[in-house]
């Protein structure tokens with residue numbers, strides 16, 4: 001074969017791989033494991049902890065701390081579903097490095113900007129670690145269950161009856177945008193954790209909390225429970241007592257509520273939770289186009305922001321958990337995951353590595369988009385096609401070995417805004433802020449005089 005022919009062949013080979021994406025055959029475990037390994041590689045390309053001077057647990061800009069919590073949750077799924085422990089220590093180290101001094105996922109570096117939802121996504125990762133019997137930290141370190149309980153307790157302590165009849169605000173701190181907004185992601189995440197902690201520990205106090213949060217969300221119409229559509233909307237402002245709910249629907253919010261109901265259905269055996277599970281499950285069809293998952297609120301216009309581009313990853317994970325816990329959802333969920341995984345794998349054919357994932361899984365190839373979100377969306381949806389061959393989440397009674405404490409987090413300094421005193425190291429930050437403000441006032445004064 002001459003050189004020209006070789007070039008032509010290699011061109012067609014590339015073209016083929018471009019259209020095909022990562023090889024995926026849902027009946028072939030090896031192909032699933034190989035595809036997942038490639039997607040993990042692409043995910044960790046964004047990891048800061050590998051880079052000189054980088055911080056353990058963090059991903060490079062523009063990926064926020066909360067999304068890192070989402071990624072480590074996906075890495076736990078990678079370990080659990082493929083059984084590959086190459087990144088076990090890496091994942092464990094990241095989850096432990098970011099716990100903060102009070103072991104509640106409010107690390108100092110985030111402590112002035114962190115929202116309830118941000119804290120929750122790390123708490124959810126810790127909960128998964130407990131439920132999957134992930135390698136336990138040493139006795140001098142916080143345990144997975146403890147961390148999940150600390151996140152739950154500190155969040156629950158921020159419950160605010162003053163406006164909208166209850167609920168969590170989006171933000172923890174009054175100086176952050178969104179402090180006056182009560183939204184689904186914060187409240188649904190607390191509900192979701194309540195359901196999982198109830199099932200894991202057998203402590204019915206968490207069921208009481210789940211009921212309280214769910215009823216409140218229904219009451220202000222943050223969520224609806226109707227035949228045929230049960231939806232999860234975005235949030236409401238306290239200025240109008242949450243009477244004007246922003247109607248955006250996001251996959252991860254639907255997933256938080258859906259899987260929360262599924263945990264409660266399995267744990268309590270109550271028909272009401274079973275019915276709710278079935279209802280949020282079937283209404284999830286609004287996020288599928290010919291059974292292919294898409295972020296309906298932004299994707300068709302191609303204007304999903306960095307955060308939103310990762311939502312489908314968590315939704316896929318929550319669908320997998322739901323299918324494990326409430327078998328009647330399995331046919332529908334698995335047919336969605338199967339079709340979406342095929343589309344996602346086709347989209348993972350871009351970039352210089354040839355397996356960078358795109359955003360539109362109906363495109364039949366790579367659509368030119370890329371990022372950490374695209375990478376973990378595809379990873380979670382592909383992994384979760386295999387979830388039914390795995391044990392369902394363990395509890396303290398069925399194989400889980402993580403330990404905790406019902407009052408974890410109660411000594412936290414940043415438990416709620418009312419009791420927050422700026423002390424010690426925080427003061428340095430506040431001082432810097434004052435100095436910067438002062439300097440800019442002086443400078444604008446000089447500018448005015450001139």
Ligand SMILES: *[C@@H]1O[C@H](CO)[C@@H](O)[C@H](O)[C@H]1NC(C)=O
Nearest residue numbers: 023025028029030031032034
């Ligand atoms: C399964 O996938 C692997 C990796 O892609 C491939 O080498 C193998 O031939 C496949 N097995 C079958 C039975 O198709």
Ligand SMILES: *[C@@H]1O[C@H](CO)[C@@H](O)[C@H](O)[C@H]1NC(C)=O
Nearest residue numbers: 033034037038040084085086
């Ligand atoms: C385990 O994961 C690593 C990194 O993704 C990969 O290189 C290796 O091939 C995987 N092992 C198996 C048995 O799939």
Ligand SMILES: *[C@@H]1O[C@H](CO)[C@@H](O)[C@H](O)[C@H]1NC(C)=O
Nearest residue numbers: 084085086087088089090092
């Ligand atoms: C994780 O690290 C520990 C301690 O360094 C080591 O003993 C263990 O083999 C590592 N596990 C894996 C799966 O790499």
Ligand SMILES: *[C@@H]1O[C@H](CO)[C@@H](O)[C@H](O)[C@H]1NC(C)=O
Nearest residue numbers: 055056097098100107108109
């Ligand atoms: C906080 O930020 C500093 C400076 O970037 C870094 O050295 C440290 O590791 C960070 N700590 C955490 C828990 O992220």
Ligand SMILES: *[C@@H]1O[C@H](CO)[C@@H](O)[C@H](O)[C@H]1NC(C)=O
Nearest residue numbers: 163164165166219220241242
């Ligand atoms: C605000 O909304 C809550 C919940 O719907 C309601 O109980 C309360 O009466 C309302 N408060 C005002 C001042 O309208």
Ligand SMILES: *[C@@H]1O[C@H](CO)[C@@H](O)[C@H](O)[C@H]1NC(C)=O
Nearest residue numbers: 200201202396397403404405
């Ligand atoms: C878990 O079970 C053990 C006994 O198997 C018990 O000692 C422990 O208190 C339980 N923990 C929780 C959180 O219920």
Ligand SMILES: *[C@@H]1O[C@H](CO)[C@@H](O)[C@H](O)[C@H]1NC(C)=O
Nearest residue numbers: 202264265266267268269270
């Ligand atoms: C729920 O039903 C299962 C299976 O029938 C049973 O093992 C379990 O004890 C029940 N749980 C409760 C809280 O009644």
Ligand SMILES: *[C@@H]1O[C@H](CO)[C@@H](O)[C@H](O)[C@H]1NC(C)=O
Nearest residue numbers: 270271272273274275276278
């Ligand atoms: C659950 O749904 C069934 C069928 O729609 C209905 O008959 C039953 O009353 C519902 N139960 C509860 C507790 O909502």
Ligand SMILES: *[C@@H]1O[C@H](CO)[C@@H](O)[C@H](O)[C@H]1NC(C)=O
Nearest residue numbers: 289290292294299300362363
């Ligand atoms: C659904 O997918 C088809 C291709 O399969 C595409 O033509 C259509 O535009 C998609 N619809 C939406 C709402 O994305």
Ligand SMILES: *[C@@H]1O[C@H](CO)[C@@H](O)[C@H](O)[C@H]1NC(C)=O
Nearest residue numbers: 026027330331332334335338
């Ligand atoms: C999903 O794909 C697997 C593997 O091909 C298959 O065994 C299973 O029946 C499919 N499930 C559904 C609901 O389509």
Ligand SMILES: *[C@@H]1O[C@H](CO)[C@@H](O)[C@H](O)[C@H]1NC(C)=O
Nearest residue numbers: 133135136394398399400401
């Ligand atoms: C959980 O992990 C412990 C410690 O590694 C192990 O001894 C135990 O067998 C595991 N349990 C299950 C159900 O995998």
Ligand SMILES: *[C@@H]1O[C@H](CO)[C@@H](O)[C@H](O)[C@H]1NC(C)=O
Nearest residue numbers: 153203204205206405406407
């Ligand atoms: C159950 O949880 C609540 C709230 O965290 C706690 O106050 C209570 O002591 C716990 N009960 C048991 C038996 O652990």
